[in-house]
Every structure is written in C-alpha cells, then in structure tokens.
Amino acid sequence: MKIAICIKQVPGSNELTMDQEKGILQREDGRVKMNPYDLVAIETALQIKEKYKEVVITSFSMGPKRAREVILSSYAMGVDQGVLITDPKFIGSDVYATALTLSKGISLNEEFDIVICGRQTTDGDTGQVGPAIAEHLGIPHIYGVIAIDKIEEKHIFLSQQIENKKISLRVKMPCVLVISKEAYIPRLPSLKLKLEAKKKKIKIMSFEDLNDSDIRKFGLEGSPTQVEKIYFPNKSKKETLLSGNANVIVDAIIERLKGEKLI
Amino acid sequence: MVSELIKPFDTRYEEYLRDESKMDGKASGISFPRTKEEVVTIVNQMINTSTSITVQGGKTGICGGAVPSEGHILNLSYLNKVIDSFETENGRFVKVEAGLMLSELHKYLNKVDKTYFWPPDPTEDSATIGGILATNAQGICRYFYGDTKQYVEEIKLIDGYGKERIIRRGERIVNEHKCLLESGGTLVVDTALLKLPQDIDLIDIYLGSEGMYGIIVEATLKLIARPKEVWGISFFFEEQENIFGFVEAFMHTSYNEDEAVVAAVEYLDKSTLKHIHVLKKDVTKLRELPDVDEKFVGMVYIELHGNQEEHIEIIAEKIMELASHFQEDDTSTWALSGFEEIEKLRAFRHAAPESMNRALDQVKLLDSRIIKLATDIAMENMTFKELVTKYQQTALEKGINIAIHGHVAGNQLHVDLLPENYEEYITGKKLVKDWVICAVKRGGQAFSEYGVGKIKKALYQLSLSEEELGNMRHIKKVFDTNGILNPGNMLD
Numbered sequence: 001m002k003i004a005i006c007i008k009q010v011p012g013s014n015e016l017t018m019d020q021e022k023g024i025l026q027r028e029d030g031r032v033k034m035n036p037y038d039l040v041a042i043e044t045a046l047q048i049k050e051k052y053k054e055v056v057i058t059s060f061s062m063g064p065k066r067a068r069e070v071i072l073s074s075y076a077m078g079v080d081q082g083v084l085i086t087d088p089k090f091i092g093s094d095v096y097a098t099a100l101t102l103s104k105g106i107s108l109n110e111e112f113d114i115v116i117c118g119r120q121t122t123d124g125d126t127g128q129v130g131p132a133i134a135e136h137l138g139i140p141h142i143y144g145v146i147a148i149d150k151i152e153e154k155h156i157f158l159s160q161q162i163e164n165k166k167i168s169l170r171v172k173m174p175c176v177l178v179i180s181k182e183a184y185i186p187r188l189p190s191l192k193l194k195l196e197a198k199k200k201k202i203k204i205m206s207f208e209d210l211n212d213s214d215i216r217k218f219g220l221e222g223s224p225t226q227v228e229k230i231y232f233p234n235k236s237k238k239e240t241l242l243s244g245n246a247n248v249i250v251d252a253i254i255e256r257l258k259g260e261k262l263i
Numbered sequence: 264m265v266s267e268l269i270k271p272f273d274t275r276y277e278e279y280l281r282d283e284s285k286m287d288g289k290a291s292g293i294s295f296p297r298t299k300e301e302v303v304t305i306v307n308q309m310i311n312t313s314t315s316i317t318v319q320g321g322k323t324g325i326c327g328g329a330v331p332s333e334g335h336i337l338n339l340s341y342l343n344k345v346i347d348s349f350e351t352e353n354g355r356f357v358k359v360e361a362g363l364m365l366s367e368l369h370k371y372l373n374k375v376d377k378t379y380f381w382p383p384d385p386t387e388d389s390a391t392i393g394g395i396l397a398t399n400a401q402g403i404c405r406y407f408y409g410d411t412k413q414y415v416e417e418i419k420l421i422d423g424y425g426k427e428r429i430i431r432r433g434e435r436i437v438n439e440h441k442c443l444l445e446s447g448g449t450l451v452v453d454t455a456l457l458k459l460p461q462d463i464d465l466i467d468i469y470l471g472s473e474g475m476y477g478i479i480v481e482a483t484l485k486l487i488a489r490p491k492e493v494w495g496i497s498f499f500f501e502e503q504e505n506i507f508g509f510v511e512a513f514m515h516t517s518y519n520e521d522e523a524v525v526a527a528v529e530y531l532d533k534s535t536l537k538h539i540h541v542l543k544k545d546v547t548k549l550r551e552l553p554d555v556d557e558k559f560v561g562m563v564y565i566e567l568h569g570n571q572e573e574h575i576e577i578i579a580e581k582i583m584e585l586a587s588h589f590q591e592d593d594t595s596t597w598a599l600s601g602f603e604e605i606e607k608l609r610a611f612r613h614a615a616p617e618s619m620n621r622a623l624d625q626v627k628l629l630d631s632r633i634i635k636l637a638t639d640i641a642m643e644n645m646t647f648k649e650l651v652t653k654y655q656q657t658a659l660e661k662g663i664n665i666a667i668h669g670h671v672a673g674n675q676l677h678v679d680l681l682p683e684n685y686e687e688y689i690t691g692k693k694l695v696k697d698w699v700i701c702a703v704k705r706g707g708q709a710f711s712e713y714g715v716g717k718i719k720k721a722l723y724q725l726s727l728s729e730e731e732l733g734n735m736r737h738i739k740k741v742f743d744t745n746g747i748l749n750p751g752n753m754l755d
C-alpha cells in the first residue's frame with residue numbers, strides 16, 4: 001500500500017503580535033516548525049504502516065528550500081521517503097494553486113492508495129487544501145477523520161466526526177483523508193531515525209517537473225484568491241445571569257445544555 | 264498617599280497567604296507597589312510602625328519564603344517593567360524591575376534581542392526575577408552555564424532602613440573577612456566559617472539571601488549569545504540498573520565537540536513519570552505528547568547546545584551509541600531540535616515538580632496540616648546509584664512513597680515525599696531530617712537549589728554551627744537592624 005502525506009512548514013512562534021494601525025497579525029520571529037496538524041497526518045500513516053504489511057509512506061511538501069526540514073522531521077518520525085516541491089514560481093500560491101501543485105506532484109510520483117492531510121495549517125487556516133487536492137486528483141475525500149478502523153484490499157473503513165455525530169464509513173481507495181487533530185497523538189521523533197534522516201535523500205521537484213507548461217496556473221498568477229488581511233475576530237461575549245434559588249438555576253442550566261445539544 | 268498604597272488585609276487577598284509550599288500564613292496588610300519610590304514609602308511606613316515585611320514575587324517558591332508569618336505583605340508583581348537593554352565593553356545586559364516574570368523576560372528577549380539569552384532558567388517561568396535572585400534559583404542548564412549569580416551584574420535594593428542601595432559586581436569585595444560598605448560601616452563575613460570564597464563579592468552575599476538583607480527592586484542581568492542550535496533528547500530505560508549504568512558511563516565521558524556541549528542532564532524516576540501522566544489530563548502542553556510506556560522505570564533528559572547542527576549530531580550519535588548498551592528499545596528515545604520544538608520536552612521536564620505540587624494539593628484536601636515535604640540535597644561524593652538507592656531503600660523502610668527528579672550533575676536530586684496521611688507526613692519529616700543530617704556529615708550540600716524559607720529553617724539551622732549562625736545574624740543586623748525584612752526566613 002502506498003500512502004502520501006502532505007506536510008507544511010509554518011512559522012514557529014505561536015506568539016502573534018498585532019499591527020494596531022493596519023490591523024494585521026505579524027509573525028516577526030524567523031523560526032519555523034512543522035504544521036502541528038500535519039503531525040497527526042503523519043501519525044495516522046505510521047499507525048497504518050505498523051498494522052499492515054508493505055506500506056510505504058511518502059511525505060510531500062510545497063514550500064521554499066528550507067521546507068526540506070519538515071521532510072527530514074517526517075523521516076525522524078518514520079516516514080520512508082519525501083518529495084519537496086519547490087520553485088520561486090510557486091511563491092504567492094493560495095489554497096487553489098497550492099492544492100494544484102501538490103496534486104501534480106503526488107500524481108506524477110506514484111499511484112497512491114491514500115493521501116492524508118492535516119485538517120488545516122496554523123498560518124493559512126483555510127482547511128481547504130486537503131479537499132482541493134482530492135478535487136484536482138478526481139478522487140473522493142473524507143473530512144474530519146478521527147480513526148482508521150480497518151483496511152481491506154480496495155476499501156478503507158473509518159470513523160468521521162461531524163459536529164457531535166460520529167459516522168462510520170467505508171470508502172473506496174484511492175481517496176484523500178483529512179485528519180482531525182483529535183484523531184491521534186503524534187509520536188515524537190526518535191533519536192535513531194533523526195540521525196539517519198540527514199543521510200536519506202529528498203526528491204526535489206520544480207515547476208519544470210510538473211509536466212504543465214502553463215505558468216498561469218501556478219503561484220500568484222494561478223491564485224484566484226488573495227489574503228488581504230488576517231485579524232482577530234471581534235470577541236462578542238454574551239452573558240446571561242441566571243437568578244432564583246438553586247433548583248431554579250439547576251433546571252435552567254439543564255435546559256440550556258439540552259438546547260445546545262450538549263446533554 | 265501611604266494609605267492608598269497600604270491596604271488592610273481582608274479575605275480578597277487570601278491567595279497571598281500562600282506560596283507553592285502550600286503553607287498558610289497570616290498578615291495585617293498588603294501592598295502592590297508599582298515603582299521603587301512606592302516601595303521606599305511603604306518600607307518607611309513599616310519601620311515607623313514597627314511592622315515586619317514579607318516580600319513576594321511570583322509566590323512559586325516551595326519553602327514558604329514568601330508566606331507571611333505576620334505583618335505586611337509587599338507584593339512586587341506590579342513592579343514589572345523591562346527598563347532597558349544595552350551593551351558595554353563587558354557585554355550585553357538587560358535591566359529589569361524585580362517583579363518581572365521570567366516568562367516576560369523570555370518574551371522580551373525573543374522580540375528585542377533574539378540572539379542573546381539569560382541562562383538561568385528555573386523551570387517555573389511565572390517566577391519573578393527578584394524571586395529568582397533572592398533564592399538564587401537554578402535551571403536545568405546550570406550544568407554547563409554555571410550558577411545564576413554569574414549572570415547578575417547589579418542589583419538595586421531597599422534595605423531595612425528604607426534606604427536605596429546599589430550593589431555592582433566587582434565594586435565591593437570581602438578582604439580578610441571584612442567588606443567596607445558605602446555607608447562607611449563594615450560587614451564582617453567569616454568566609455572560612457560560612458564556606459564562602461575568601462574574596463566573595465558583596466553582591467553574591469545578597470543573592471540567595473531570601474530577602475533577608477534587602478528588597479531587590481531592580482536588577483541588571485548579564486546576557487550571553489544564544490546558541491544557534493539546540494537539541495533535547497529523552498532516553499527511556501526499562502531497568503533501573505541500566506539507568507545507573509548509563510548515567511555512570513555518561514558522566515565519565517567528555518562529549519564536547521567544537522562549540523557544541525552537553526548543557527543539561529536530568530533524571531526522572533518511575534514515580535515522577537507516573538505523576539506526570541496523571542497531570543497530563545489537565546495540561547494542554549502535555550496532552551500533545553505521547554504517553555510514556557508503563558514498562559519504563561525512568562528517563563534521562565539531555566540537552567545539547569551549539570552553533571552548528573553537525574557538531575551536535577556528532578555528540579548525539581556518541582550518546583546514542585552509549586545508550587544502546589543500556590536500552591532495550593532504542594527506538595523509544597525522543598529527540599527534538601530547535602527552540603520551538605524542544606519546548607515540548609522542557610514542558611515534560613517541568614511537569615515533574617508541577618505534578619508533585621498537584622499531588623500535594625490532593626493530599627492537602629484530606630488533611631490541611633500537610634505541607635510540602637521535599638529535599639534538594641547535592642551529594643557529589645556519592646555515586647548516582649548509591650544516592651538513588653539510598654533514598655529508595657530508606658523511604659521503603661519507612662513506608663513512604665517518594666518521587667525523585669533533578670540534576671544528574673553533582674547528584675543534585677529533588678526528592679518529593681508523598682505522604683498519604685498526617686502520620687506518614689510526620690514520618691516523612693523525620694526521614695528528611697535523617698537525610699539532611701547524613702548529607703551534612705558526608706560533606707554534601709543540604710539545601711542546594713530551592714532555598715530554605717520557613718519550611719526548612721529548623722533543618723537548615725541544624726546543619727550549621729552556632730558560630731555560622733552567629734555570623735549570619737551579624738550580617739542580617741548590619742542590613743536590617745530592626746529585623747523587619749522577611750522575619751522567619753532562614754534565621755529566627
């Protein structure tokens with residue numbers, strides 16, 4: 001079985017400062033890290049590999065040359081091989097162009113049975129790259145996957161969580177799985193694999209390798225959307241004061257919880 | 264003005280009667296000064312009314328030093344600004360107010376001075392700089408970077424006369440047991456008796472004196488270049504003998520490679536790992552980490568610092584090779600690199616004392632008389648194995664659960680006693696006393712990191728001769744004749 005996982009390097013600091021005048025979030029700290037949601041995607045693939053025979057996992061990342069670090073990190077967790085799709089021509093890609101570039105990279109490498117993506121990134125936050133890759137590849141995608149229950153020859157059985165409903169699904173492979181953060185706790189890199197990682201090769205793909213000479217589909221030009229501004233949402237705090245004796249208040253709380261479908 | 268600053272004590276301030284020792288205190292008033300001038304006003308008012316003062320920083324101390332036994336609480340948490348950062352021919356410095364939290368200093372340096380850092384890093388980052396200097400708190404990287412005192416260039420303090428003093432490193436040195444003070448007076452310090460360096464700097468007498476000689480209001484901290492690369496590695500072991508073997512072999516080998524060094528070596532025993540597991544449910548940062556397999560009986564955390572990753576890798580490779588002789592499963596070792604990533608492993612290490620305090624909270628619910636029972640003895644002249652085994656055996660004989668974590672270098676281990684009821688607490692107290700007496704007899708350092716405060720005062724005094732105590736009382740009297748500063752800490 002062949003599994004592809006998509007991973008991204010994101011700014012390392014969770015500390016965001018606000019440019020008060022422009023209302024823009026800034027991340028001035030130059031540190032970077034693996035998108036934490038993608039760690040869960042890697043863990044999912046590794047758990048499949050531990051359970052089933054002959055599984056090969058390939059990580060894909062689109063980004064600057066420096067993004068090779070996240071491929072190395074994936075090796076340190078146990079991923080077998082990695083592809084870095086990098087070219088200055090890809091700078092400025094939005095969700096659409098990113099998904100197109102990744103899907104080209106994926107389809108040109110192997111015929112993968114499963115493509116696994118994290119739910120979102122900490123810097124883009126759209127949560128649409130996974131589904132968009134599936135669209136470009138012309139295969140189904142399942143969002144909100146919380147567990148891989150079983151894999152048979154042609155099908156994968158999984159659990160999906162949508163709002164407060166858990167759904168069991170049987171999906172025909174190939175497919176794209178978008179994994180929820182709650183699905184698995186990612187393992188930490190092992191020292192042995194981390195030291196071996198540096199010695200492993202990373203396949204590099206550039207625009208030239210994507211078998212598509214139409215540059216207008218990629219990078220800034222191929223991006224129909226543009227992030228104009230990222231800002232903190234206005235916090236609206238709605239407070240309700242419950243009054244009365246203990247019994248009245250308890251009943252009111254229970255009603256509320258039922259109303260919110262929490263109990 | 265004075266009346267606005269000084270508030271009579273009432274139930275709103277109850278949390279200020281406690282620190283992480285879980286000891287309860289008493290007070291008649293409280294203040295939260297925002298400037299050093301306000302501190303002077305408050306101190307003078309207290310001198311006039313003969314009211315004693317207990318100084319508080321972040322209240323993270325675990326020896327009850329910030330717990331008032333009477334009088335006024337001077338809480339410095341609002342005296343918390345970074346004043347300046349600057350460079351001289353002696354290096355790079357940052358000047359801060361004493362109530363600044365360590366986490367805020369980190370934030371400031373990350374933003375303004377990313378290439379520099381302040382090496383002392385006691386794991387609890389809600390501690391204040393004043394509290395850290397007052398207790399001479401140490402972090403896990405003391406192994407390589409050395410004592411906290413080395414990174415303090417100047418302190419500004421208010422003494423027991425309400426006077427501001429500036430103590431600059433290098434300006435006043437003890438010579439033949441005497442140190443001339445700027446006031447014209449003479450401080451007698453019997454360095455031989457107190458086991459201090461002959462030519463100790465006055466600033467080093469203040470640092471670690473737990474607020475007995477003055478209230479630190481400002482400090483100039485020495486920064487050094489931050490290593491460009493850091494790695495954190497956690498080794499897990501299935502047999503205790505293997506941990507002993509690994510530690511022994513590791514400590515007898517030099518691993519430095521060019522500029523890359525071993526900066527920290529920390530040990531966590533099985534009981535500590537178990538308590539961290541319990542704490543995990545409530546701490547987001549910990550929940551993101553995988554569970555530690557129950558088969559493991561201990562962990563050794565090693566931090567490597569350097570400027571080039573290749574050098575760090577060479578050290579890591581050598582340590583891995585060594586560990587392979589003692590580990591059953593060499594894929595179990597966690598290894599992370601980069602400041603951002605190793606925070607995960609540091610959070611795990613920090614969870615050791617945190618989980619102990621959480622466990623104490625639980626027992627305290629059953630019996631409020633129980634307070635923190637822990638040691639921080641450094642026993643260099645015993646092997647790591649001898650020390651750990653001694654703690655385990657004696658605790659087992661007395662039927663007391665313990666958890667051990669701490670610094671492998673210098674055998675500076677923290678032992679937390681975990682009594683399940685008051686009787687066990689009393690037994691545990693006796694056990695701690697036995698350990699301290701034994702440590703003093705064998706040339707160990709009985710109070711090496713967390714300070715003395717009120718909880719360990721009796722034991723501390725027991726470990727000193729009458730002459731030593733006499734000299735300390737003299738020093739206290741010179742700086743605080745009326746004994747109004749932090750009464751009940753260290754000395755009576």
Ligand SMILES: Cc1cc2nc3c(=O)[nH]c(=O)nc-3n(C[C@H](O)[C@H](O)[C@H](O)COP(=O)(O)OP(=O)(O)OC[C@H]3O[C@@H](n4cnc5c(N)ncnc54)[C@H](O)[C@@H]3O)c2cc1C
Pocket residue numbers: 282283317318319320321322323324325327328329339361362384385386387389390391392393394395396397398399400401402403473474475477478479480613616617620712713714716749752
């Ligand atoms: C989870 C946890 C982990 C910890 N880890 C470590 C560790 O790794 N290493 C370590 O050494 N300690 C550690 N500690 C202990 C504690 O964090 C340190 O002792 C710290 O330095 C106390 O700082 P604070 O601001 O909280 O001081 P407080 O607890 O408020 O006060 C401590 C003592 O200092 C005095 N003091 C405070 N501020 C001043 C001032 N401005 N001038 C004069 N005197 C003052 C107080 O009167 C008191 O005697 C830990 C504690 C916890 C709870």
